[in-house]
Amino acid sequence: MALKMVKGSIDRMFDKNLQDLVRGIRNHKEDEAKYISQCIDEIKQELKQDNIAVKANAVCKLTYLQMLGYDISWAAFNIIEVMSASKFTFKRIGYLAASQCFHEGTDVIMLTTNQIRKDLSSPNQYDTGVALTGLSCFVTPDLARDLANDIMTLMSHTKPYIRKKAVLIMYKVFLKYPESLRPAFPRLKEKLEDPDPGVQSAAVNVICELARRNPKNYLSLAPLFFKLMTSSTNNWVLIKIIKLFGALTPLEPRLGKKLIEPLTNLIHSTSAMSLLYECVNTVISAHLKIPCACKKQYSVSICGKILFCLFSPTVKYLGLLAMSKILKTHPKSVQSHKDLILQCLDDKDESIRLRALDLLYGMVSKKNLMEIVKKLMIHVDKAEGTTYRDELLTKIIDICSQSNYQYITNFEWYISILVELTRLEGTRHGHLIAAQMLDVAIRVKAIRKFAVSQMAMLLDNAHLIASNTQRNGICEVLYAAAWICGEFSEHLEESNQTLEAMLRPKVTTLPGHIQAVYVQNMVKLYASILQQKEQAGEKEAAQEITQLMIDRLPQFVQSADLEVQERASCILQLIKYIQKLQIKEVPVAEEVIALFAGELNPVAPKAQKKVPVPEGLDLDVWINEPPSDSESEDEKPKTIFHDEEQRHSRHRQPEIDEEELARRREVRKQEQANNPFYIKSSPSPQKQYQDTPGVEHIPVVQIDLSVPLKVPGMPMSDQYVKLEEERRHKQKLEKDKKKKKQKKEKRGKHRRHNSLHTESEEDIAPAQHVDIITEEMPENALPSDEDDKDPNDPYKALDIDLDKPLADSEKLPVQRHRNAENLKLPDTETPLVGKKSKKPKKKEKKHKEREREKEKKKEIEKKVTEEGKKVITYDIQGNLQNDSQVTVSVIFENKSTSFLKSMELNVLDSLNAKMLRPEGSSVHDGIPVPFQLPPGISNEAQFVFTLQSIVMAQKLKGTLSFIVKNDDGSTHEKLDFKLHFSCASYLITTPCYSDAFAKLLESGDLHMSSIKLDGISISFQHLLAKICFYHHFSVVERVDSCASMYSRSIQGHHVCLLVKKVSNSVSVDGKCNDSTLLSNLLDEMKETLSKC
């Protein structure tokens, strides 16, 4: 034994150590590969020795070689050997090598489990530390499952050095083994308050990372984090916490208000740019839910602050990034920096240019689209390097086509932009342009004529586009051009010329799939020409065109492309037959055109997926017994062309009888009506294209063949910009005139005032009356957003409810025969939900009245019940929308310590007032509340009620049923309440001018009633405020202690009041279209005032 050891040591003296290896590699620059393979051979020898020091040295060298890119996976077992060395020096090297080269596919990794467990429980903290560090790099699901419990124990280790490593590595364990999250979470939470700042920051790190992915499960930790945020001075920790709040705030709007102050303080006090940046980010994301005036200003000033720093490229990038976030909530404040952003497009740094492009995407509006695209087109011309130019091209198309072409007011302009883009040299995105051309031509009917004329021109100039085979990317547009000209050939003016262009010999140099489309569409074109000629009685011309086809088609029949050949020979035969008939003077056009009859409608890309599976159809069941192997071989040859056949035939659908069609249309219409995202086609009959202004102005550029890159005869998109400006200006003038008229009328009629006129998006009417056809969806398509979710998201598995108590089955697997004394069952330590038997107390909340947007809200009633042990506080608020609907906002607050779920709200409808339920449910069905409530959390839900008459106050009885979940299990409970719809809640505060008010009183069609109250001590000012606040009136005029007031009901009743106060008595005289409403209102008012 001793001798062996000695021998090893002697050998070792001749071994290279790491330094020698590195030096050697540097000295063998010319034959590095040879030298290294020599070294690897040496290392292999070293690894065969028993001496662990030699092995460790070899492994260390291997680790270095691995970095240089050499494969060392063959040494995995030796690495494990070194890992299990008892000496720290070697162990360290072993774990380092493992962390560098082990991954989930390494098969020997499962051999490490016990070694790692041993090291984790080593008395030497550095052994444990090195094992944890290594594990963090190569943890697999198996390792995570087997070691989770050991690591969890380490979270309570006496040494903070181990604790913080254990806490951090838990995050990796959670990702690999999500089941461990719930048992480990209580301890993790404890670590947030660990005395050691390192451990605390590690816990903050882990929880913040977890919470960012699934924020809703961590809402209950918000108070704790808030405390940490206000007390911590560690910037690294603060950044994490602030990021966490950024994720939580959208879920809990009230958090935002609380955050404003500490965040403002941080922003003003910190000198760390990173912290400032994080604060700004969170402020921006918090805006999502609570837009209020002061915060708006605030963010704009920050936005400015970022812009102010635009001098350094790093900050410039971040500024642009932040702006893209602000853009979502405050587009206006970003739009004012448009020029600056456009400047960034010139930056030499691609990261910055791409960011700026991204911003532009969100900044466009109807107003500035043309201008922005024009600037982008200039950049396209200037851009060097195809990558960036292609990026610009896709962005232009993205910007224009976003949200169903929402911002395009003039499709002629868009088509000409697309045509201009075809001049780009060497782009890869020809197919994108082609797809846009097709989409626009198919979906915007009004543009077809223009599109067809442009496409005909493209076809005519095809030699320019396809002249260079290197530029084959762009010739894809010919595919679209040919198709559009063929399909909509009725709009073509010079059909003969286009047909001839399509028959040119040059066409045969195009790629096969484009030629195929050419062949197919020249027949469509031919059919329509034939029809024209026959109708005009020009038989000779018709025969000429047939002859032309017969002369030219053979060049396609000879094509090497099967598709082209097949179509061409088929069509050639057809035309020869037509010629025969023509010679016999038989009219054929009708029959030929019938080949292509019918309209093609666009199909939504997801349509196929959304076809519901009919009931009783199991798609996984064999229709026939599966054929045996021998049979399938016979069938194979038949199916080779199956795919292609389908492609040709799928466009034409089998004829469906009228009745069926009508029924389907009805169903679809209904569906569309219920779908808020469906862009309804305008009900007005489509305007004829000829009526639209601008067509005759289309400027035609002089044909100039000496400049080959310009497609001659094309209108320039720039000119449209000018035309469009003129058009808008005219439109605006007209509108202003109308407005003035309206204003006058309105005053005359005593209607309420419109807000000041500002030129808004909606004011810009499109140039053509466009009808964007929506893509077809199958009937009964299932509406779902599920498609976009990635099923492989590793964080989805961690979306786990952390507030539920642990079940026995959730304990972490434990190896019982070893380390038994270290084990503690996680769930016996801290139950997740306190078992406190505290009985919650009944509480009442004050009414609140809020104003949101322009609608008035009104309180209806707060309601509290003490049913059972749990108490829930409600704040019920009504919200008026249209003349017969009221929205009631209910705030549910869980005051108990239990978890509430499956809440369902039901109301006993009266004859007059009904709760709006989803279609198909009966009056006894409740409406599910769309959230669950952990203890101490509140949330708001809205319910809509329809009302017939609003002249009387109403009370509706209702029940809220819910499941209470606590440690003892879950119980089903109910809570009764009443909703009180007062008459005042149907009034909308509406301002009124005194002259209008006087006219209204004079008109004499109002009923009158009055009340008188004594013993009112409050001031007149205060009294008016109360009436305004509780009863939604506005003061028209006030003279001393006498005032006139006005309000309007949702159904248009005018209510006028004259309030007088003499010493302590108040008289209210009211006038209203409806006497019942008036008397009810006055009664309510009496009640309010008598409380004063």
Next chain:
Amino acid sequence: MQFMLLFSRQGKLRLQKWYVPLSDKEKKKITRELVQTVLARKPKMCSFLEWRDLKIVYKRYASLYFCCAIEDQDNELITLEIIHRYVELLDKYFGSVCELDIIFNFEKAYFILDEFLLGGEVQETSKKNVLKAIEQADLLQEVSKWYFSCLSNSMLCSG
């Protein structure tokens, strides 16, 4: 953080730390691609690069590029600070660090990184604590090395 790479101006990799498990092939591909893109960038450009769905934050210190990959929502500036802090740590440990220090003591550079970051998250924000941990671990290593060499020497003599 998903991974950290250190490479020289010549494009030679000096250090790599992966916090996501990837196969060797993939690591090599990513490394090659990133080294190329980062080296192609001019000195006055911003330190960020959008690459696949990740963001690359890089900074050059003398002849070495430090390059980290973070996710979309991560804070870019704090990543720059992490890089800077790591450089400071190396500097303190080696005493004004140069590229050669990292080449010849690459395992030490890894050990320091492992004390500073774990699983892609900052483990210890205090410079002092990181260096203390490293020193103590080194001490342990020295002791066992010394012990080992004594042992082998005595064996040699007795043999």
